[in-house]
Amino acid sequence: MVRFTAVGLRYPSPDGGLGPEALSDLTFTLPEGSFTWLLGTSGAGKSSLLRLLYLAQLPTHGTLEVLGHQVRPDRRDALPALRRRIGVVFQDFRLLPYLSAFDNVALPLRLAGRSEGSLRPDVTEMLRWVGLQGKEMSLPEQLSGGEQQRIAIARAVVTRPALLVADEPTGNLDSHQARRLLALLTQMNRLGTTVVVATHSEDLVAQFPSPSLRLEAGRLVHHG
């Protein structure tokens, strides 16, 4: 479960102070197991809100609860464990270019200390789930954008996160690949993962109807 209560975010300004509010007075709740679209024009604050969700940024004010834990600047030591329960997918894939598809997906498991023997079946199953069996040894540059984004999804969910956050994940994909990606995200959601997806694509939202949050100039103007 995610709960924002009067959350505001100001980034540091170049003079060492705080800049204008990128997000203002956000109050909403996302129930466990929900799927939510995050909408808004460019600069409305979608990426900033997602950065709060995946704990890359802490609120400047207000109260933020993620997966039942209150996120507090004086309790930063609790953040890494919470982060490990959150998967993230970006528009530009962010795969490691010198690692194979298999090794990209295996990375979070290796970082978590899983043994080679125990992670192999999980990674193989994930790559099969995203339709990339037979491409385990390919490097990202040898794969299409859609395939690269499916590796990114496999990497984001191989740790079975409770929350999956995607920032414009279809921005670099054609409409067929975008639908295919959304089908994977909705499957994860049906298995119980809470999913939040920022997008500019009203087409995609129409094809996969779900509740939405809409931001305008850092403020929440619609939730439902």
Ligand SMILES: Nc1ncnc2c1ncn2[C@@H]1O[C@H](COP(=O)(O)OP(=O)(O)OP(=O)(O)O)[C@@H](O)[C@H]1O
């Ligand atoms: N690191 C940063 N430092 C200072 N200001 C920032 C930073 N990141 C974002 N901003 C500002 O915060 C506001 C919201 O930006 P954000 O990237 O969250 O919008 P967005 O809705 O995701 O836009 P887009 O759809 O173009 O990605 C903008 O005014 C932006 O300039």
